[in-house]
Amino acid sequence: MASKNFPDRAQYVIIGGGIVGCSVAYHLAKMGHTDVVLLEQGQLSCGTTWHAAGLVGQLRSQPAMTNLIRYSTELYAQLEAETGLATGWNECGSVTVARSDDRMTMLLRTAAAARAQGVDVDVITASEAQDKWPVMQVDDVKGGLWMPGDGKANPTDLTQSLAKGARMNGAKIIEGVTVTDILTKDGAVTGVVTDHGTIEADVVVNCGGQWARKLGQMCGVNVPLHSAEHMYIVTERIEGVNPDLPVLRDPDGYIYFKEETGGLVMGGFEPEAKPWAMDGIPDKFFFQLLPDDWDQFEILLENALIRVPQMADTGVRKFYNGPESFTPDNNYLLGEAPELKNFFVGAGFNSMGIASAGGAGRALAEWIVEGGPTSDLFAVDIRRFANFNNNPTWLHDRVKETLGLHYAMPWPNRELDTARPFRRSALFDRLKAKNAVFGSKMGWERANFFAAEGQDPVIEYSFGRQNWHDNVAQEHKATREDVAVFDQSSFAKLLVQGRDACEQLNQICAANVDVEIGDTVYTGVLNERGGYESDLTVLRLKAQEFMLITGSAQAVHDADWIRKNFDENAHVFLTDVTAAWSVLAVMGPRSRDVLKTLTKADLSNEAFPFATSQEIDLGYATVIANRMTYVGELGWELLVPVEFTAGVYDDLMAAGAEFGIRDAGYYALEGLRLEKGFRAWSRELTPDISPLQAGLSFAVDFDKPGGFIGKDALLAAKADPDHMKTRIIQLVLEDSAPQLWGGEAVLCDGEEIGEVRSAAYGHTLGASVALCQLDATEKVTADFIRSHTFEIDLAGIRFAAKAHLRSPYDPKSERPKANG
Template sequence: MSKSFPQRAQYVIIGGGIVGCSVAYHLTKMGHTDVVLLEQGQLSCGTTWHAAGLVGQLRSQPAMTNLIRYSTQLYADLEAETGLATGWMQCGSVTVARTDDRMTMLMRTAAAARAQGVEVDVLTPQEAGDKWPVMQTGDLKGGIWMPGDGKANPTDLTQSLARGARNGGARVIEGVKVTDITTKDGAVTGVVTDHGTIEAQVVVNCAGQWAREIGKMCGVNVPLHSAEHMYIVTEPMKGIKLDLPVLRDPDGYIYFKEETGGLVMGGFEPEAKPWGMDGIPEKFQFSLLPDDWDQFEILLNNALIRVPDMETAGVRKFYNGPESFTPDNNYLLGEAPELVNFFVGAGFNSMGIASAGGAGRALAEWIVEGEATSDLFAVDIRRFADFNNNPKWLHDRVKETLGLHYAMPWPNRELDTARPFRRSPLYDRLAAKRSVFGSKMGWERANWFAPEGTKADTEYSFGRQNWHAAVAEEHKAVREGVAVFDQTSFAKLLVQGRDACTELNRICAANIDVPIGKTVYTGLLNKRGGFESDLTVIRTKVDTFFIITGSAQAVRDADWISRNFARGAYVFMTDVTSAWSVLALMGPKSRDVLGALTKSDLSNDSFPFGICKSIDLGYATVMANRMTYVGELGWELIVPTEFSVGVYDDLMRVGADHGIRDAGYYALDGLRIEKGYRAWSRELTPDITPLHAGLGFAVDFDKAGGFIGKDALLAAKADPDHLNRRIIQLVLNDADAQIWGGEAVLCDGAEVGEVRSAGYGHTLGAAVALCDVEVGRKIDQAFIESHSFVIDLAGQHIKTTAYLRTPYDPKSERVRA
C-alpha cells in the first residue's frame, strides 16, 4: 500500500462493487472526505463485473423510478467529470408482448410511465420490428419504446465512480478483507480487517453476496441469497449495430443488448437456481460458475423464436455469474434496526447497474441526514424481520422471486413458496371455511372466502378476478349486518416508563397525553413533515401505551420510535405482536353480537367512539377498542393469543342469529377505499404530509413540547403552493371498469398523478380510487368541481367523479351510531 493503513475514519464502506463506489462518490459530493472504501479483491470483482449492464428507468413506485432516472443522468455526465469512460449509451429499449394479457400490462406500463414523467411510446408489432430489425415479429401483439433507457459497462462505470470518490477525498483500498465488526452500546464502532482495525463512526455494508455474512458479524439481518444468473455473448451478427436498443421479451423470460457487433442474450428462468447455500467460497473474485446449458435451455429456445439468426451465430462466451437476490425482488437500503450507524446497500436482484447511481446517492443522504430524504419504503431494510433471514426460507423464497422477474405482474399476485409461515391461532378454522390466504410480513391472512362449490384459489387477470362476487357478499355483510376480520397480523408495541408519555407525544403528531382508555389515531412524521407511519395509540395506564400498527411496519415503526427516544429517557418499548390477536367485529349489528357475550355497557354514552375498555367476553377478558377501518360501527377486540379461538367461536355462535360471516382483506381494502381511509405506503408516504392527505385533524400544533416535523408542517401551511398536491378520491363512472392501482390520472387531458389504491366500492356501485395528484394551483372543492378527471386504464380513458371527501357517509354518522 502506498500509504499506511488507516486507523480511523468517519465512514468505512465495505465492498468495492458499483454500489459501494457510488456511496463513496456521493458522500464526497456532499463534502464528506473522511471516507475509506475497502474491497477484499479488486474493484468490481464480485458481481458487478459480470452484470449485463441494462439500465431501464421505470419501476412500479415513482420514488424508485426517480432514483434510476438520476442514475441515467449521472452515468451520462460521469465520463466528462472523471476522464474515465463508463460505456453509457442511451440507446433506448423495446419491450414486446406475445399475448393479449402482456400487451394489456404494457399499456398499463405506458400509462404509468407518462404519469411518472418517463417518455414512452406504444408500438405495433411492425413498429417494434423497425426499432429492432433482427427480430421476427409474427407472433407479437405489440410493444413499448422507452428512449431514455440505455446500457453501460459495469466495470468501467465502477472505476469511474471510484475515481470520482478519490478525487473528492475518499480513500479506496483493495486487497483488504473484513473479518469482524466492532460495536459498543448498540452502535457500530469500526471494522477489523486482515490489515488491522479501523475505528469508524459509520460502517456501510455494500458487500454484495457477502453482505449477509458481514451482517452476521454484528447481529444484523441482511436477508438475501445468491442464485445463478446466466447469459451468452454471440459472435458478431449481421444487422447488429452499436446503437441497437435493449430488447426485453418477458413472455420468453429473455433480454438482449448489443455487444461488439454481437448480442448479449440472457434472462430469468421461471425455475431459478439458488447457489452458495454453504457460503460464498473464499477468493471468489472475477469468477464464474460452470456452464449449465440444461438450465439455460428455456431461455435459448425462446431466444431462437425471437431472433432466428442466432441459430447460426457462434457463442463467444457463456457467463454464469451468481448474484444476490432478496425475498421480494427489491434491494436492501438503509440503517439496520439492530445496530446504530450500520448501513446496508445490497441485494440488488440483477438491477444493480441501473439502480446504483440513485441508490448510492439516497444512502449517502440517509447517512448524512440521519433519515431518508425521500420515500424509500419499497427498499427499506426494515421491511424485513429477523425470521426473514432464515437460510432455508431464503433459499426457497428466492428461487421463486428470481423466477418472477419476467413473470406477469398480475394484480394481487401472491408468492407461493415457503408458506404457510406465520399463522394466527384461527388459521385452521379459517382454512376449514375455505379461506384463500395471502401473505403479509410472513403472516397468513385471509384474503377472501370461497363459497361452497367454487374454486378456493385466486385466478389472476387484469379484469375482474374470480373472487369479485364472493367479496361483494363480505362487503355487504359489513355494511348491512356484521362480519369478523382476523387482523392478528397487526403489529403491536408496548411503550412503558415514567417518560413514555413525554417521549411518545414528541414523536407523534397528535396529542397522546389523553385520559386512560382513550385511543388516538396519529402519524409519525419525519423532519420534512411526511409520514413515516400512521398508527393508533391506546393509553392503558398513566405510564403505559399500547400501539397498534400495520402488519408490515413492526420493525420499521419500532426502530423509528426507539431511535427518536431522547438519550437517557426512562422509557421502554417491547414488541408484543405475538402475544395478542385482533378480531375486528364490524357492522351495524356488531353491538348486538358483542352485547350477547358481555355484561359491559356498549351504549354510545358509556362506550363512545375512540375509547378502549377491558371487558368480559364469554369466559375471556379482552381489550375492546371502538375503532374502525371500514367506516362502520365496530370494535377491534384485542385478545390474548391463548383466548383467541374461544372468543372467535363465541362470536360466531351468538352471531349466527344476526347473519355473522367471516370477511377477508380484499373486502377490508375495498371498504376502506370506499370510505376514503388512507393507508401507509400508499396514500401516506415520507413525501406526503398530513395536509396533502387531508389528515390535518390528526395533528395537534398547540400541544406542549411540539412534535417531530412541526416546523416543516407550519411552513407548509404558510406555503400557498403546498396544496397543489393532494390525495383525492375518484369514483369511476363506468360500473364495469376494473382498476388495480398504479394507473395514470389525467386532469383536463394532462397527466397529473397516479392511482395509489383501488378497490371496488360495492356500496357505491363502481370502482373507487385514492389518487396522488399534483397540479399548478391549489386543489380545493372549487377546483374539483370545475375540472374533469379521468383514469388511463391500459390506454382507455375512464371518466370519474372526483371528491375531496368521501361520498359514503361523509359525516361518519354510521361509525358513531
C-alpha cells in the same frame, strides 16, 4: 498489526468495491465528506458487478424508485466528462414486446404509469418494434413499448469511473483488504477489523454484495439475501447488429438482449431459479464464474431462438454463469440497520444494480448524512424485513421464485407461492377449513377472501375482475348491512411503558396522546420534513402504558423509528408484543347486538363512546375492546390474548348466527376502506406526503405542549402557497364496469396530473374507487375539483371519474357512532 500507510481511523468506512459501494463513496465525497475509506477484498467490481449485463431500464412500479433510476441515467451520461474515464453509457433506448393480450394490457398499463411519472414512452405496433430491432421476427408479437431514455453501460468501466470521481473528491479506496470482524459498543458500530489492521469508524456501510449477509452476521445485523445462478451468453457477430441497437426485452420468453461487439448478449430470468452456495459464499470468489449449465439455460435459449431465429446459425462466444444475490421480495436493501446504530446496508440488488446504483448510492449517502431517508424509500428500506426473514432455509426456497419474478406477469394482487405458510394466526386452521384463500404480508398468512362451497379456493389472476369479485361483494354487503369478522391478527402491536412514556410518545406523535386512560388516538408519526413515517392508533391503557397498533409490514420500521427518537436518558421502553395478541375486528350495524350476547359490559354510546377502549369480559375470555373502525361502520377491534382467540372466535360465530355474521377478508377490507377514503401508510401516506396534503389535519395538534417532530415543517407548509398543489383525493369511476388496481394515471382536463395510489371495487358505491395523488400546477381545493374534469387511464382507455375531497359514503361519519 497495521500495514504501512493503512488508516487507523475514518469517519466513514464502506465495505465492498462493487458499483454500489463506489457510488456511495462517490456521493459522500461529492457532498463534501472526504474522510471516506472504501475497502475491497479483491479488486473493484470483482464480485458480481463485473459480470452484470449492464441494462438500465428507468421505469419501476413505485415513482420513488423510478426517480432513483432516472437520476442514475443522468449521472452516467455526464460521468465520463467529469472523471475522464469512459463508462460505456449508451442511451440506446429499449423495446419491450408482448406475445399475449394480457402482456399487451400490462404494457399499456405500464405506458400510462410511465407518462404519469414523466418517463418518455411510446406504445408501438409489432412492425414498428421490428423497425427499431430488425434482427427479430415478430409474427407472434401483439405490440410493444419504446422507451428512448433507457440504455446500457459497461459495469466495470462505470465502477472505475465512480471510484475515480470518489478519489478526485477526497475518498480513499484500498483494494486487497478483507474485513474479518465488525466492532460495536453500546449498540453502535465503532469500526472494522481487517487483515491489514483495525480501522475505527463513526459509520460503517455494508455494500458487500453476496457477502453482505455474512458481514451482517458479524455484528448481529440481518441482511436477508441469497445467491442464485444468473446466466447469459454472448454470441458471435450477427448481421444487422450494431452498437446503437436498443435493449430488447421479451418478458413472455423470460429473456433480454443487448448488443456487444457486433453480437448479442442474451440472458434472462428463468421461472425457477437455481440457488447457489448454501454453505456460504467462498471468500476469494473474484472474477470467477460457475460451470456452464445448459439444462438450466434451456428454457431461455428456446425462447431466444423464437425471437431471433438467426441465433440457430450463430456461434456462442462465451457462456457467463455468475452468481448474484436476490432478496425475498425482489427489491434491494437500503438504510440503517435497526439492530445497530450507524451501520448501513446497500445490498441485494437482484440483477438491478447497474440501473439502480447511481440513485441508490446518492439516496444512501443522503440517509447517512441527514440521519434519515430524504425521500420515500420504504420499498427498499431494510426495515421492511424482520430477523425471521433471514432464515437460510426459508431464503433458499423463496429466492428460487423471486429471481423468476423479473419477467413474470405482474398480476394485480400477485401473491408469492414459495416458503409458505410462514406465520400463522391462531385462527389459521379454522379459516382454512372455511375455504379461506390466503395472501401473505410480512410473512403472515391472511385471509384475502372466502371461497363459496364447491368453489376452488384459489385466486385466478387477470387484469379485469378476478374470480373472487362476487365473494367479496357478499363480504362487503355483510359488513355494511349486518356484521362481519376480520382476523387482523397480523397488525403490529408495540407496547410503550415507563415513567416518561407519555412525554416521549407525545414528542413523536403528531396528535396529542396525553389523553384520559381508556381513550384511543389516531395519529401520524412524522419526519422532520412533516411527511409520514407511519400512521397508527394509540391506546392509553394506564398512565404510563400505551399500546400502539400499526400496519402488518411496519413492526420493525416503526419500532426502530420510535426507539431512535426516544431521548436516550428517558425512562421508556418499547416492546413488540405482536405475537401475544390477536385482533378480531367485529364490524357492521349488528356488531353491538352480537357482542351484547357475550359480555356484561355496557356497549352504549354513553358507557362506551367511539375512540375509546375498555377491558371487557367476552364469553370466558377477558379482552381489550377498542371502538374504532377501518371500514366506516359501527364496530370494535378486539385485542385478544392468543391463547383465548379460538374460543372467542367460536363464541362470536355462534352468537352471531342469528344476526347474519360471516367471515370477511382483506380484499373486502380494502374496498370498504377506500369507499370511506381512509388513507393507508406506504400507499397514500408516505415520507413525502404531509397530513395537510393527505386531508388529515384533524389528527395533528399544533397547540400541545412541547410540540412534535415535524411541527416546524408543517407550520412552514401551512404558509407555503405551493404546498397544497400536491394532494390526496378520492375518485369514483362513473362507469360501473372497469376494475382499477392502483398505479393507473390520473388525468385532469386530458393532461396527466398524478397516479392512483390505491384502488378497489366499491360494492356499495357500485364502481371502482381510487385514492390518488395529484401534483397540480395550482392549489388543489374544492373549487379546483369542481371546475375540472378527471379521468383515469386504464390500459390506454380513459374513464371519467368523479372527484371527492370527502367520501360520498356516509360523509359525516355518523354510522360508526350509532347508538343502540
